[in-house]
Amino acid sequence: MANPIALPLYEKIPRKNTLQRLFDILIFFLLLSLLIYRFLFLKNHGLTWLLAFLCESWFTFTWALVISTKWNPVDYKTHPDRLLQRVPELPSVDMFVTTADPVLEPPIITVNTVLSLLAIDYPAHKLACYVSDDGCSPITYYSLVEASKFAKLWVPFCKKYNIHVRAPFRYFSSNPQTFGGSSSDFQQEWKRMKDEYERLSHKIEDAVQKSVPSDFTGDFAEFSNTERKNHPAIIKVIWENKTSLLDELSHLVYISREKRPNHPHHYKAGAMNVLARVSGLMTNAPYMLNVDCDMFVNNPKTALHAMCPLLDSKSENKIAFSQFPQVFYGGLKDDPYGNQLVVLFKYMGHGLAGLQGPFYGGTGCFHSRKVIYGLSPDDVDSVNEKMANNILSNFGSSKELIKSGANALKGKTDPPSNLSNSIQASYQVSGSGYEYGTNWGTKVGWKYGSTVEDVHTGLMIHKRGWRSALLSPNPPAFLGCAPSGGPSAATQQKRWATGLLEILFSKSCPIFATLFGELQFRQCLAYLWILMWGLRFIPELCYAALPAYCLITNSHFLPKLIF
Numbered sequence: 001m002a003n004p005i006a007l008p009l010y011e012k013i014p015r016k017n018t019l020q021r022l023f024d025i026l027i028f029f030l031l032l033s034l035l036i037y038r039f040l041f042l043k044n045h046g047l048t049w050l051l052a053f054l055c056e057s058w059f060t061f062t063w064a065l066v067i068s069t070k071w072n073p074v075d076y077k078t079h080p081d082r083l084l085q086r087v088p089e090l091p092s093v094d095m096f097v098t099t100a101d102p103v104l105e106p107p108i109i110t111v112n113t114v115l116s117l118l119a120i121d122y123p124a125h126k127l128a129c130y131v132s133d134d135g136c137s138p139i140t141y142y143s144l145v146e147a148s149k150f151a152k153l154w155v156p157f158c159k160k161y162n163i164h165v166r167a168p169f170r171y172f173s174s175n176p177q178t179f180g181g182s183s184s185d186f187q188q189e190w191k192r193m194k195d196e197y198e199r200l201s202h203k204i205e206d207a208v209q210k211s212v213p214s215d216f217t218g219d220f221a222e223f224s225n226t227e228r229k230n231h232p233a234i235i236k237v238i239w240e241n242k243t244s245l246l247d248e249l250s251h252l253v254y255i256s257r258e259k260r261p262n263h264p265h266h267y268k269a270g271a272m273n274v275l276a277r278v279s280g281l282m283t284n285a286p287y288m289l290n291v292d293c294d295m296f297v298n299n300p301k302t303a304l305h306a307m308c309p310l311l312d313s314k315s316e317n318k319i320a321f322s323q324f325p326q327v328f329y330g331g332l333k334d335d336p337y338g339n340q341l342v343v344l345f346k347y348m349g350h351g352l353a354g355l356q357g358p359f360y361g362g363t364g365c366f367h368s369r370k371v372i373y374g375l376s377p378d379d380v381d382s383v384n385e386k387m388a389n390n391i392l393s394n395f396g397s398s399k400e401l402i403k404s405g406a407n408a409l410k411g412k413t414d415p416p417s418n419l420s421n422s423i424q425a426s427y428q429v430s431g432s433g434y435e436y437g438t439n440w441g442t443k444v445g446w447k448y449g450s451t452v453e454d455v456h457t458g459l460m461i462h463k464r465g466w467r468s469a470l471l472s473p474n475p476p477a478f479l480g481c482a483p484s485g486g487p488s489a490a491t492q493q494k495r496w497a498t499g500l501l502e503i504l505f506s507k508s509c510p511i512f513a514t515l516f517g518e519l520q521f522r523q524c525l526a527y528l529w530i531l532m533w534g535l536r537f538i539p540e541l542c543y544a545a546l547p548a549y550c551l552i553t554n555s556h557f558l559p560k561l562i563f
């Protein structure tokens, strides 16, 4: 048998795509010949011919970007089984869940995501789950407190019977025999778990109906007199794993950062930066997973898969993040609105994986804390005091955060002995004015300035020369909700289109990142393809309107066939 130490933790396997390339090139040549033909006869025709020429030039250009991106697709094959043999001490992971609105994102959904995270196959004392609530909702907090009680039964049950789907709402919607077994012990425990989960759901439902707790006493006192966009920070350690035991529940922390009407809060990016800072003070894990509240873990080995490229010695200094594709459940058949992102991840994503790496997709992604703090790949092995001080010079006024930041950059783990020791500092770094005059949102952390903070942040990471990995394990690592269509899909796509254009027309533009940074040329083309997404409607609408226009004006834009 081969020495496990010598075996790689992951492999990049090129996909065979000769036929696909042939078709892609053929289409490209057909487009080019059409353009040449149009150009040669431009003088003999009117406006319609010119418009068609311009639209087709655009289509040819975008097709060239697509071909370049898809040319060398690769699949990542990860070997989580080898991980423990090669890396005896798994690193800690801080897991972030963001939620913003208890009505649009019902707490039961967030609770399921949190439960699925707490139950993953990873040493429990190495995990901490932080929930950021931009809705400042006592109901969300109450739901999490109740969920942590249920988790004490749910997590051991999942691990004992090796349950595959660890989000209870999803698990209990399937037949018990499918996952888990048929022994009478199992059947009994399954029944008990189901009853307990139903009790939890009812409690949460009641809380939503009656806005429990209405008196805001005791644990809920901090929520009294709060408005969603005007309230002080609220941080609560819901559960602390005090014994550092493997089979105890992981830490669970609730954070609602301070919001004030005159202070910009920078939406999700702002929330992520608060999460990075508070977790830096509390657990300071070298890796951070972030998920949207509606994206539960669907494969319990997810964290082990993600660690393979991040910890493999050949890539340790190069791969900044492991991204899992967004996969959705319950979506419309054949994805008529295109919001299940199949093309983006299945085709373009794997093509990107063969270049510098996939875009950061905002959820289902494991980041390295050092990279988020601003470290460059060349400096990883040589972080000295001066460099750390330089990076941390605009980290804000919290001395505790600067100390923990220096440790993170130097690769030291230094979690404080208990979480409550860092509560006071955590309140300080969650304040709405903490970031003034600092590098947060510019050089450090999640980037501000675009509503698509994920692509923006990923682009800035690639610009520094980092790579990223796209992992598509089977079953998919995470499953999420996509809007089913109608106005919500339109609003989402409008937000994406605007946010992508904000990046294109800013100093973060990928062309500058290639000219003045380390963004590879073909990676730059791929970024251009996605960032220009919001402009595509112009030539597409125009081209679609041409036939009707020609019919009305009795002109033509297609060559006449002469037999």
Ligand SMILES: O=c1ccn([C@@H]2O[C@H](COP(=O)(O)OP(=O)(O)O[C@H]3O[C@H](CO)[C@@H](O)[C@H](O)[C@H]3O)[C@@H](O)[C@H]2O)c(=O)[nH]1
Pocket (backbone or CB within 6 Å): 098, 099, 100, 101, 105, 132, 134, 266, 267, 268, 271, 291, 292, 293, 294, 361, 362, 363, 451, 452, 453, 454, 455, 492
């Ligand atoms: O002020 C805000 C706004 C949003 N969120 C959270 O951010 C996540 C994504 O927001 P959502 O409204 O669901 O946007 P989507 O368009 O569905 O999200 C996709 O697009 C976003 C922007 O590119 C990415 O951040 C997401 O990860 C990606 O799933 C959710 O968990 C929200 O709760 C906040 O925490 N604070």
Ligand SMILES: [Mn+2]
Pocket (backbone or CB within 6 Å): 292, 294
């Ligand atoms: Mn969403």
